[in-house]
Amino acid sequence: MQLTTRIMPQSKRIALVAHDPCKPDLLNWAVDNQMALSNHIIYATGTTGNLLQTHTRLSVLALMSGSIGGDQQLGYLIASGQIDVLIFFWDPLSAVPHHSDVKALMRLATAWNIPIASNACSANFLIHSSLFEQALEITVPDGDAFLSSRVSHVTQHGVNTQQLL
Numbered sequence: 714m715q716l717t718t719r720i721m722p723q724s725k726r727i728a729l730v731a732h733d734p735c736k737p738d739l740l741n742w743a744v745d746n747q748m749a750l751s752n753h754i755i756y757a758t759g760t761t762g763n764l765l766q767t768h769t770r771l772s773v774l775a776l777m778s779g780s781i782g783g784d785q786q787l788g789y790l791i792a793s794g795q796i797d798v799l800i801f802f803w804d805p806l807s808a809v810p811h812h813s814d815v816k817a818l819m820r821l822a823t824a825w826n827i828p829i830a831s832n833a834c835s836a837n838f839l840i841h842s843s844l845f846e847q848a849l850e851i852t853v854p855d856g857d858a859f860l861s862s863r864v865s866h867v868t869q870h871g872v873n874t875q876q877l878l
């Protein structure tokens with residue numbers, strides 16, 4: 714895949730998400746790191762975001778609840794370069810009905826080369842990294858080049874575009 718770069722700003726756009734059994738852990742982590750988080754822009758899925766608004770002094774942009782679209786809203790924001798860090802405390806011990814949305818969110822975060830933390834320890838490593846407080850250039854997929862190469866591949870490999878009309 715062809716790649717390009719984008720600048721991750723000094724003030725990061727951070728997505729905070731937690732499955733229900735992990736919400737207390739995420740809330741405790743957010744309270745412990747409130748000072749550091751307040752320098753950044755916080756997004757969250759709906760329930761997680763409302764709990765963060767109640768239990769911290771952080772300003773939080775709460776999206777839809779994860780299971781009815783919030784995970785996918787975050788996926789869109791990641792793919793459009795509007796989220797820089799994903800902190801997602803997902804539950805390794807129980808299945809959720811919206812597993813496909815969770816998988817898609819993790820997949821897009823990986824594809825778009827943003828850091829992901831899945832528990833308090835990895836979130837601590839992330840937030841205490843010197844990179845966290847500085848602007849940096851990251852490599853990302855080149856969406857326009859990807860689309861052009863897909864169109865020419867499909868055209869060259871015998872798809873009868875007349876049938877598509």
Ligand SMILES: O=C(CO)COP(=O)(O)O
Nearest residue numbers: 758759760761778779780
């Ligand atoms: O389900 C979630 C992530 O998959 C989280 O959504 P809520 O924050 O609305 O509970």
